[in-house]
Amino acid sequence: AIRMTQSPSSFSASTGDRVTITCRASQGISNYLAWYQQKPGKAPNLLIYGASTLQSGVPSRFSGSGSGTVFTLTISYLQSEDFATYYCQHYYTYPFTFGPGTKVVIK
Amino acid sequence: EVQLVESGGGLVQPGRSLRLSCAASGFTFDEYAMHWVRQAPGKGLEWVSGISGNSGSIGYADSVKGRFTISRDSAKNLLHLQMNNLSAEDTALYFCTKERYCTSSRCPFDYWGQGARVTVSS
Numbered sequence: 142a143i144r145m146t147q148s149p150s151s152f153s154a155s156t157g158d159r160v161t162i163t164c165r166a167s168q169g170i171s172n173y174l175a176w177y178q179q180k181p182g183k184a185p186n187l188l189i190y191g192a193s194t195l196q197s198g199v200p201s202r203f204s205g206s207g208s209g210t211v212f213t214l215t216i217s218y219l220q221s222e223d224f225a226t227y228y229c230q231h232y233y234t235y236p237f238t239f240g241p242g243t244k245v246v247i248k
Numbered sequence: 249e250v251q252l253v254e255s256g257g258g259l260v261q262p263g264r265s266l267r268l269s270c271a272a273s274g275f276t277f278d279e280y281a282m283h284w285v286r287q288a289p290g291k292g293l294e295w296v297s298g299i300s301g302n303s304g305s306i307g308y309a310d311s312v313k314g315r316f317t318i319s320r321d322s323a324k325n326l327l328h329l330q331m332n333n334l335s336a337e338d339t340a341l342y343f344c345t346k347e348r349y350c351t352s353s354r355c356p357f358d359y360w361g362q363g364a365r366v367t368v369s370s
Contacts (some may be wrong), residue, residue, distance in 0.1 A: 142310055159299065175356035177293075184294065184343055186361035197260075199345040228293050232354040235307025237283070242261065 143231055147240035153199050153248040160216040162243045165230035169209045173233040176205055176214045179242075180225045188227075207219065219245075250274040250359045252344045257364030262335055268364050270327040270344030270363075277325040278302070281347040283357060284318065284329050286340035296342070297321045340365070343364050345347065 144167040147190035154160055164174065177185035187196045189205035192212055202217045216223055224247055229240040256268040270282070283298040297308045297318040304366040306318055327344055341363040348358035 173352070173354060177357075179293070184362060185356050185357075187348070187356055190348070190356040196348075202295075215258060225293075230293075230356065231293070232356055234354070235298065235355075237298065237307070238309075239285075239293040240293045242292040 143170060143233065143238055145231060145238050146229075147230055150241065152247065153246045154219055155248045156219050156221055158159040158186060159201075160218045160219055160223075160245065162214045162227055162229075164207075164212045164214070164240050166210045166212075166231055166233075170231045170233035172208050174207065174212050175229055175230045175232060176203075177228045177230065178223075178225045179228065183224050185228065188238060198207035219223050250346065252359055253343065254364035255341065256363055257366050258370065259367045260334055261370050262309070262368055263353060265330070265332045266316070266366060268329040268331065268366070269341055270361060272325045272327060272344075272346070277320075278322050280349075281305075281342035282320060282327045283345045283347070284327075285343045285345055285357070285360075286338075287312045287363075288321060288337075290339040291340075292339070293298050298327075298347075298354070299327070331366070334366075337367050339366060339368045 155247045179185040193205045207244040226242045226244045251273045253271045281300045284296040300316045319328045343363045345357035346359040347355040347361040
């Protein structure tokens with residue numbers, strides 16, 4: 142199975158900060174990579190798919206890049222509603238797997 | 249409006265079975281692959297199983313292979329997850345999810361239910 146890792150596992154930031162989260166796959170997955178945001182007690186929300194395509198309705202301050210084994214999620218100007226946990230997921234082949242998550246907390 | 253509503257969760261003893269269901273509405277059920285994703289208390293997301301629109305392609309996480317069976321009923325717009333030989337490690341909130349439309353054979357998940365809680369304990 143393809144293993145996904147994320148870094149950092151958590152960090153603190155302030156509103157207005159530019160934030161970057163990295164996701165790595167244990168083998169090449171082309172661009173079959175999605176990013177989700179999850180807030181406590183809620184189901185995850187799809188942000189990015191195809192490594193860099195913004196899901197409809199997601200603010201443009203979110204962006205994704207990468208291909209192969211290394212991917213990044215960037216939030217260009219952190220807003221209060223962005224404090225949450227972020228997961229990457231590959232959907233290259235079964236079994237799909239999620240990264241362990243990155244928790245963004247208020248500094 | 250797309251809706252996914254899970255049912256069938258509860259408290260079950262180790263070694264016993266449970267069947268989860270997900271009622272889907274607001275989209276053409278047969279046209280989309282569906283998946284189950286779980287989240288243990290305080291932990292991250294774990295993909296459990298997926299099934300294509302025509303049930304021709306099915307996949308399982310290694311942690312549940314041989315114990316869980318995914319299926320779908322197109323006549324009733326239902327997704328099921330039969331879980332056998334449950335253990336404490338299966339305790340989690342189980343989400344039903346729908347693949348979004350995309351041009352590739354595999355796609356990410358654009359709609360999620362609110363989850364069904366499964367607790368495995370004696």
